[in-house]
Amino acid sequence: MAGPLHVPVLPTRPHAADAYxxxxxxxxxxxxPLWTLPPHAGxxxxxxxxxxxxxxxxVAQVQRYSPAWFDAPFADETQTGAIASILRKAAATGPLRLVTGPGRPLAQQVSALETALRSGNGNGIGVRVRVPGEWDFAVTEQVRDLLGRAGPTLRVDLLLDMAGVLADRPDAGKEALRALDALxxxxxxxxxATIAGGVRPATLDMVDPGLREEPRTEWEMWREVADSGRACLPLLTYGDYGVLSAxxxxxxxxSGNGGPPWGVLRYTTERSHVLVKTLAKGExxxxxxxxAAQQLTALPDFRGAVxxxxxxxLRDCASGVGGTGNFGTWNWVGNAQHMTYVVNSLRFEQ
Known part of the structure; x- marks a missing residue:
């Protein structure tokens, strides 16, 4: 693989920064990471x-030395000025690479490209191409036009974002290959980087009976791509949305009114995401x-404190040491174990 081993899509939130x-x-x-700004509508x-x-x-607190991307995919045309300002500051923040992509407001594309070109820091720019369904070959020309405006001197990264890849998208691997062949x-x-979200939003009926195993459909898509024999395979790196849904x-x-009274602890194994319900409040x-932590540490696939x-x-929580966490804790725990496991799995394949 070229570049990093793992490109996780992480929100610009304290729990994600803690995990990293x-x-x-x-x-x-x-x-x-592909650090992603959430919507700030209205x-x-x-x-x-x-x-x-x-x-x-x-992001700046944790991303000081290693390359990463910084994206604002949900900004609309009314937010052009504020987004342009934050992109300029991000470009001056260590090794952050700005991101744009086809289908974005033209002002966002122009702002990201011009800022990356003027920065002169060599960070380049990421081109995030979303494929939430079937591959649309018209996107090829949109990307070609964007690259033409970037010019030959700007270093570019392809971030092929397949969005949510669950059981209802059995052809996601084939669509990813079509997109890669074109781009x-x-x-x-x-x-x-090929990026896919393989976790569906947790609902109470999923976790109330106890441990729940959900297939790692994002990993299955990656295996289909990696086993395809395509000439571009040496260029590819693996990406996902961690343990949160796309x-x-x-x-x-x-946030709303403090969130629901329950949450989820997640643990990644070779074939599945294991979920168990936690409580945020109540007797x-x-x-x-x-x-809940004891159920995860009792798994045959639990990898131990090392x-x-x-x-x-998880070991401390299960054994009665320290606190039992909140939503932020459960999210950082889930994403930290997931990123560690993914990196070690990919190293084993090399």
Missing amino acids: RRLHPDVQRAVA LPPSALAVALEKDLAV VPLAPWRTV AALARDAR GRIAHNRA AGAAEVW
């Missing part, structure tokens, strides 16, 4: 600017959450 920060340095060096310009500054600050010849890409990133950043919360910080937390 807590990775073992050797694993962290193999991970290049905010006046001054409030939007403050929100975007906070988002960038979360890879367009440029001397520095990185070519739809989760599209939720507005402003018996602590005992319930320790029992695996990383997430496993240490």
